[in-house]
Amino acid sequence: MIGVARLTIISLSMLTALNASKSFAQYKTSVVAVKRGDYSAVLAQLDLADMRNGMQEVWRHGLNPRVYWTDRMENMYNEGGNLSRSLKPLVNQSFLKMLNDLYLGNVDPQNVGRDVKFIRKDFLTPEQLMTLLVASGRRSAVLADKVAPQNPPYVSVKEALQRIYPACLNNTWVEIPPLNTPLRLYMRHHAIVEIKKRMSLLGYKMNNENDMFDAELLNAVSDIQWNMRIRPDGEISPNGKVWAFLNVTCMDRVRQLQADMEKMRWFPQYFENRYIFVNLAMSYFVMSDKSYEWPRVMSFRTVNGRPARKSPTMRDEVIRVIINPYWVVPPTIFSEDKVRDLKDLTKEQVAEYFTSHNYEVWTSGFTRRIDPTTVDWYGISVGRVAPDIIIRQLPHLGNALGVLKFDLTNSFAIYLHDTNQRELFDVPMRQLSSGCVRLEKPLDLAEYLLEETPWDRKTIEAVMARPGEVIAKPTELPLPKASQIPVYLAYLTSGLSSDGVVRFVDDIYGQNAAIRRYLTNSF
Numbered sequence: 001m002i003g004v005a006r007l008t009i010i011s012l013s014m015l016t017a018l019n020a021s022k023s024f025a026q027y028k029t030s031v032v033a034v035k036r037g038d039y040s041a042v043l044a045q046l047d048l049a050d051m052r053n054g055m056q057e058v059w060r061h062g063l064n065p066r067v068y069w070t071d072r073m074e075n076m077y078n079e080g081g082n083l084s085r086s087l088k089p090l091v092n093q094s095f096l097k098m099l100n101d102l103y104l105g106n107v108d109p110q111n112v113g114r115d116v117k118f119i120r121k122d123f124l125t126p127e128q129l130m131t132l133l134v135a136s137g138r139r140s141a142v143l144a145d146k147v148a149p150q151n152p153p154y155v156s157v158k159e160a161l162q163r164i165y166p167a168c169l170n171n172t173w174v175e176i177p178p179l180n181t182p183l184r185l186y187m188r189h190h191a192i193v194e195i196k197k198r199m200s201l202l203g204y205k206m207n208n209e210n211d212m213f214d215a216e217l218l219n220a221v222s223d224i225q226w227n228m229r230i231r232p233d234g235e236i237s238p239n240g241k242v243w244a245f246l247n248v249t250c251m252d253r254v255r256q257l258q259a260d261m262e263k264m265r266w267f268p269q270y271f272e273n274r275y276i277f278v279n280l281a282m283s284y285f286v287m288s289d290k291s292y293e294w295p296r297v298m299s300f301r302t303v304n305g306r307p308a309r310k311s312p313t314m315r316d317e318v319i320r321v322i323i324n325p326y327w328v329v330p331p332t333i334f335s336e337d338k339v340r341d342l343k344d345l346t347k348e349q350v351a352e353y354f355t356s357h358n359y360e361v362w363t364s365g366f367t368r369r370i371d372p373t374t375v376d377w378y379g380i381s382v383g384r385v386a387p388d389i390i391i392r393q394l395p396h397l398g399n400a401l402g403v404l405k406f407d408l409t410n411s412f413a414i415y416l417h418d419t420n421q422r423e424l425f426d427v428p429m430r431q432l433s434s435g436c437v438r439l440e441k442p443l444d445l446a447e448y449l450l451e452e453t454p455w456d457r458k459t460i461e462a463v464m465a466r467p468g469e470v471i472a473k474p475t476e477l478p479l480p481k482a483s484q485i486p487v488y489l490a491y492l493t494s495g496l497s498s499d500g501v502v503r504f505v506d507d508i509y510g511q512n513a514a515i516r517r518y519l520t521n522s523f
Contacts, residue, residue: 042130043092048083051091054140055228059523060162061102062261067521068098099129102148105265107518112511115491115521117314117412119264151271152288153279154264156495160502161257165523167201168250174198176246183236187213195236198246203501216306227282227505229429245504253494254523255265256504260492260514262519266316272486276318276416278437280304280311281505284431285439287448287485298448303419303430303438307508311435316408316487318416320416321446321455323463323475324395325405330413333434338391343381347373358394358470366390395471403464404442405474408450408487416487418442430510437489452483453488 043051055069058066063520073094100123109118124132124147136142163408167173176198177191192211200206204220213506221242222232226239236242271277272288287298305311329338342350354360354372361370379385393399402418412435419438424430439445447457455477465471491511494504505514516522 007465009475039096039126039129039476040089040092042126042133043095044088045133045138046143047138048077048088048091048094048279050138051095051375052077053099055091055095057141058098058102058144059165061144061158062161062233062258063098063101063106063519064523066483068094070094090366093476099147101265101521102144103265103269105262106521107515109266111518112514113310113509115310115312115509116266116511117410119310120516121266137316149267149269151264151267151269153277153490153495154261154267155444156497157260157264157492160494160496161254161261162447163201163496163502164204164250164257165254168254170199171199173250176243179236179238179243182238182240183213185213185215185234189213192217195246203496203499223501223503226428227503229431229506231428248504251523252506255516256512257383257494258523259515259519260494262515263313263490263492264510267314267488267490271488272518274485276485276487278302278304278311278416278487278489279495280313280431280437280489280508281493281509282503285437287445289448296448298441298444299439301425301430301445302440303421303424303433305435306431307510309434309510310436311433311489311492312410312412312414313511314410314414314489316410316414316486318406318449318487319409319479320407321449321477321479321482322405322407323446323460323477324465324471325399325401325417325474326395327393327400329393330434334387336392337379338388339381340355342372342377344378350375350377358396358398360392360394362390362392364388364390366392395474396465397467399465402438402442404439404446406439406442406445414489416442416445423431449479449483449485452475452480453477 009412039353052069052073056065058065058068071086073091076090077083090238104121104123108120109116110120128251129147132146133143136146148158164173174194174197179189179191181189183189183192188211192213192487193209196206196209196217199217199220200209202220204223205217206216206220208214218234221236222234224242224245225232225234228245230241236246253514271288275288277285277286277288279286283302283304285298285300285302287296289296342353350373359372361372361375362368363370376385380387395403397403398420402420402421404418406416408415414436416437421438422440424432424438425440429433443457443460446455446460450456450460463475491509493507493512494502496502
């Protein structure tokens with residue numbers, strides 16, 4: 001809880017001096033109640049009218065205000081009477097629920113799917129909440145802002161929501177007129193006017209909103225096609241993917257943003273000064289380092305898990321760089337791919353398969369190497385023989401991990417690595433791996449991580465395997481503790497990019513749909 005830790009240096013004894021609006025005796029009573037774990041003693045210090053305003057503004061964080069400030073509350077508020085006795089207790093309870101949903105998420109991550117490797121965090125203690133309340137000046141909306149996540153991916157999606165949701169309310173987001181012909185560069189069509197308005201709303205540069213399909217619209221359409229995981233042809237076809245993209249309703253886009261904000265509540269409220277973030281939905285890597293006078297940023301494409309073998313949503317750390325790694329075939333690939341390839345081969349073909357791929361067979365624990373032609377591959381495929389063996393690929397340029405691997409600490413056999421299929425970084429559909437994350441520029445990352453060691457770029461390159469060379473043993477380089485870096489993997493299907501464009505991609509993992517099934521505060 002990094003963010004809270006920054007604030008808890010203000011002890012409860014110091015808060016008295018900050019509470020000029022209450023007598024010392026009243027405040028002392030509140031402090032005692034807070035120490036007993038009484039959240040109501042914290043919320044009692046908020047003004048009812050201000051709480052109403054804060055709850056109505058919580059849409060900015062992807063929560064539906066009507067869930068928290070209900071119609072019943074509004075009626076009671078308008079009727080007046082002794083609101084401190086009749087309404088304030090209800091509002092306190094609802095406001096605390098809202099803060100819980102802001103900080104923890106409304107949906108338990110363990111209900112979403114096996115690819116989500118988070119457990120629900122604990123909520124703030126009353127003392128921590130009191131600290132944030134004082135730091136917020138006892139303003140409800142500011143308190144909500146401080147309780148909500150502050151990590152950059154969350155902020156990106158939040159800023160996208162704050163652009164899109166108002167467009168749903170003021171009818172800026174309008175329905176696109178139907179097409180009866182494909183639209184291409186230099187064509188004119190009345191629907192292009194509304195298409196350009198939509199593109200402009202999303203943040204694409206549009207110098208005019210006339211009915212001409214111009215170069216700016218072509219660039220926007222091509223970008224959308226790339227994000228839709230299809231090769232750009234710059235065309236909007238009736239019933240095509242770009243047409244479908246444009247015809248998603250405004251509120252459905254809001255719900256997509258809401259689901260993505262929900263995911264980022266599972267993560268730490270703040271990210272560290274140095275971290276790696278991989279967006280699994282957009283197959284993109286970002287390294288951010290703010291520990292220097294000038295922030296350092298590294299970004300490039302990734303290839304990550306296909307829907308049948310999803311890369312997990314999780315937090316981990318890079319602890320080791322391996323040059324010329326072995327590839328130990330994971331159990332799923334062993335049973336679903338390798339055994340399938342081998343089960344019908346002759347002994348001669350099996351020998352050729354292992355030789356040509358530089359594979360070895362070992363007993364579990366790598367205690368003894370086995371001749372692959374002596375293994376009953378067909379028996380393993382039909383379940384007659386227990387597969388108590390391991391396939392390992394020797395280091396070389398054709399190794400599935402390429403020449404660089406970045407070890408993490410998880411028990412799921414998930415890590416970052418180079419690849420021998422570098423052409424895949426040039427395709428829009430990059431959810432192709434068996435779960436691990438392949439990096440477009442692994443050497444750049446290795447150089448950065450090893451900066452405080454003797455291993456500079458030239459030294460690393462000198463050790464890498466060359467064409468035709470098979471390496472007997474990897475070079476393993478444990479990172480100094482100070483150089484180990486957190487890694488966050490998240491499946492975000494939306495967000496405001498650094499160029500000011502709000503981008504959306506399809507939910508091919510089904511993670512948003514799973515969240516929506518459990519979400520009780522949906523718009």
